[in-house]
Amino acid sequence: MEVILQEEILSLGRIGDVVNVAPGYANNYLIPKGLAIVATPGNLKQLEARRTIIDKKESAVKKEAEKIAAKVDGKDIKLEARAGEEGRLYGSVTAKDIAEAIGEQLKVEVDKNQVGLGDHIKDAGTHEIKIKFHFDVDAIIKAEIVAIEEKSR
Numbered sequence: 001m002e003v004i005l006q007e008e009i010l011s012l013g014r015i016g017d018v019v020n021v022a023p024g025y026a027n028n029y030l031i032p033k034g035l036a037i038v039a040t041p042g043n044l045k046q047l048e049a050r051r052t053i054i055d056k057k058e059s060a061v062k063k064e065a066e067k068i069a070a071k072v073d074g075k076d077i078k079l080e081a082r083a084g085e086e087g088r089l090y091g092s093v094t095a096k097d098i099a100e101a102i103g104e105q106l107k108v109e110v111d112k113n114q115v116g117l118g119d120h121i122k123d124a125g126t127h128e129i130k131i132k133f134h135f136d137v138d139a140i141i142k143a144e145i146v147a148i149e150e151k152s153r
Contacts, residue, residue: 001020001021001022001023001026001027001038002018002019002020002038002039003018003019003021003026003030003031003036003037003038003039004016004017004018004036004037004038004039004043004044004047005017005018005019005030005035005036006034006035006036006037007034007035007036008061008134008135009035010113010114010132010135014058014135015054015057015058016047016050016051016054016058018039018044018047019036021036026038061134062134062136062137065133065134065137066133066134066137068108068133069131069133069134069137069138069139070139071106071108072102072106072108072110072131072139072141073139073140073141074139074140074141074142075106075141075142076141076142076143076144077098077101077102077105077106077141077142077143077144078101078105078143078144078146079093079097079098079101079143079144079145079146080145080146080147080148081093081124081145081146081147081148082147082148083124083147083148083149084149085149087123087124087125087147088122088123088124089121089122089123089124089145089147092120092121092122093120093121093122093143093145094112094117094120095112095113095115095117096112098110098112098115098117098129098143099111099112099114099115101143102131102141106141110131114131114132114133115129115131116129116130116131116132116138117129121143121145123145124145124146124147125144125145126142126143126144126145127142127143127145128140128141128142128143129141129142129143
């Protein structure tokens with residue numbers, strides 16, 4: 001099913017993009033939340049008329065994302081996690097943990113969905129993490145995971 005995105009969705013596309021998605025995803029999530037509209041000939045014609053406004057808005061959003069990315073790019077954050085004797089974490093450090101640490105330590109609000117972690121971090125040490133602020137704007141931070149060793153009882 002073809003839809004026109006009304007909001008930027010990192011996994012799909014930018015505002016004004018025409019994307020093909022599963023009908024259930026469109027009808028049950030995107031359209032009811034106002035994130036997309038059905039790509040009818042009339043809606044496509046309106047999209048072309050609004051294209052310059054969308055491009056200006058996109059440019060402003062990108063500039064703002066670049067400013068925020070410049071604040072965190074190359075910075076270090078530090079997290080503590082419980083670990084065993086060999087530095088293997090008992091749990092894991094998640095994208096949510098990274099986003100919260102960036103907010104606390106660097107004073108920049110980051111959504112957990114912007115944190116490009118892949119798998120959870122399960123070992124102590126320094127890890128490079130990609131933060132995606134916009135389709136074209138990324139920042140790399142270093143997260144130092146410090147192991148807090150648990151003493152046997």
